[in-house]
Amino acid sequence: MAEEEEVPAILVLASSFGIDIKSQNPPKYRFLEAFSSNLPLLQFLQQQQTLPPSVRAIICNALKPVTADVIRSLPSLGLVVTASAGTDHIDLTECRRRRIQVVNIGGLFTADVADMAVALLIDVLFKISAGDRFARNWGLSKPLGFPFGSKLGGKRVGIIGLGRIGGEVAKRLEAFDCIIKYHSRNKNPSVSYTFYSNVVDLASNSDVLVLCCPLTEQTRHLINKEVMLALGKDGIIINVGRGALIDEKELVQCLVKGEIRGAGLDVFEDEPNVPKGLFPLDNVVLSPHAAALTLDGFKDSCEYVTQSLDTFFSIKPQVS
Ligand SMILES: O=CC(=O)O
Numbered sequence: 001m002a003e004e005e006e007v008p009a010i011l012v013l014a015s016s017f018g019i020d021i022k023s024q025n026p027p028k029y030r031f032l033e034a035f036s037s038n039l040p041l042l043q044f045l046q047q048q049q050t051l052p053p054s055v056r057a058i059i060c061n062a063l064k065p066v067t068a069d070v071i072r073s074l075p076s077l078g079l080v081v082t083a084s085a086g087t088d089h090i091d092l093t094e095c096r097r098r099r100i101q102v103v104n105i106g107g108l109f110t111a112d113v114a115d116m117a118v119a120l121l122i123d124v125l126f127k128i129s130a131g132d133r134f135a136r137n138w139g140l141s142k143p144l145g146f147p148f149g150s151k152l153g154g155k156r157v158g159i160i161g162l163g164r165i166g167g168e169v170a171k172r173l174e175a176f177d178c179i180i181k182y183h184s185r186n187k188n189p190s191v192s193y194t195f196y197s198n199v200v201d202l203a204s205n206s207d208v209l210v211l212c213c214p215l216t217e218q219t220r221h222l223i224n225k226e227v228m229l230a231l232g233k234d235g236i237i238i239n240v241g242r243g244a245l246i247d248e249k250e251l252v253q254c255l256v257k258g259e260i261r262g263a264g265l266d267v268f269e270d271e272p273n274v275p276k277g278l279f280p281l282d283n284v285v286l287s288p289h290a291a292a293l294t295l296d297g298f299k300d301s302c303e304y305v306t307q308s309l310d311t312f313f314s315i316k317p318q319v320s
Pocket residue numbers: 062083084085086087105109292
């Protein structure tokens with residue numbers, strides 16, 4: 001079956017990619033689905049007799065870790081395409097060592113993630129989700145009152161990570177008359193927003209923190225108890241970056257004790273597990289890492305992933 005062997009085998013780690021990519025005719029790739037098994041990926045691979053040696057590329061997303069052990073079990077792997085901007089779920093050190101190319105989604109989801117950050121903030125301030133729950137039983141509730149929300153205009157918003165997404169969040173919130181400040185690895189000379197090299201100082205001078213930076217060893221638990229206490233009891237945290245940017249246990253405590261006022265969270269430390277301590281809290285809006293999950297964005301990302309495979313396999317037909 002020489003012909004079949006020439007069709008590169010692609011390991012697909014997320015169910016959503018099955019749809020568009022597989023409809024190619026004639027098939028350019030042999031897609032191997034690893035997501036229907038309940039086994040952890042490495043165990044699944046270890047159980048396959050013939051699969052690991054043939055796999056030349058992986059398609060994954062932010063929820064599908066590509067660990068060093070997984071990479072080591074795939075001797076022909078030459079490419080990892082992730083339908084995410086973040087690459088923290090991929091062992092980049094092992095990829096570099098093996099000269100495996102890693103392709104992310106670039107700026108494809110930037111606007112959606114920035115929109116989601118603004119949406120979560122408006123939801124927390126205006127209590128939209130809480131109001132929805134309340135309104136369903138409005139006529140039955142005694143007393144009939146619903147707590148006050150809060151204006152968006154005039155809020156001092158501290159953006160953590162003024163990259164592509166952070167920049168778009170700033171642009172949007174400026175249009176709502178918010179006062180933008182930021183913390184980044186470096187000061188950005190092309191913006192006039194106030195820069196803080198220290199996150200605690202930024203928190204002390206902000207009403208809202210919006211987390212947009214990548215997760216690295218330097219940014220893990222960047223938002224710790226000290227930062228939350230500096231933000232204070234009227235402060236709100238919005239996270240569209242990665243769950244582990246915040247010390248989640250401390251976040252739950254601060255929210256429960258009223259040491260901060262609210263949070264809008266699209267990401268969590270141990271997805272898909274959301275801390276149960278958040279469930280009873282009406283001052284928290286939860287979203288299942290859904291900022292990039294729009295139907296239009298999904299179509300674009302399938303196309304991008306296919307193009308990335310095509311580019312890789314046309315310029316590099318043999319992976320050594
Ligand atoms: O989580 C989504 C992304 O990294 O794009």
